[in-house]
Amino acid sequence: MLAAELTLFCLVTLMFFIIGGVIGWLTKSYLYENTIRQVYAHPEMFDENGNIIPDEILAVRFENDYEYTDEDDEDD
Numbered sequence: 472m473l474a475a476e477l478t479l480f481c482l483v484t485l486m487f488f489i490i491g492g493v494i495g496w497l498t499k500s501y502l503y504e505n506t507i508r509q510v511y512a513h514p515e516m517f518d519e520n521g522n523i524i525p526d527e528i529l530a531v532r533f534e535n536d537y538e539y540t541d542e543d544d545e546d547d
């Protein structure tokens with residue numbers, strides 16, 4: 472009888488972990504798609520209906536210039 476109780480307890484515990492993981496994953500994806508993404512997006516990225524404008528977004532990348540030479544430092 473003890474072996475059956477332990478087996479049932481292990482199966483129920485495993486089932487709760489699996490169901491909790493699936494519910495957590497679905498909740499995370501829902502919150503990311505509906506709230507978190509819109510909180511960190513700028514208002515300029517949306518059209519009149521609140522949809523993201525994919526073709527009018529400008530991305531700028533600045534490169535560091537580590538080979539900077541200053542001509543004033545040379546003593547002649």
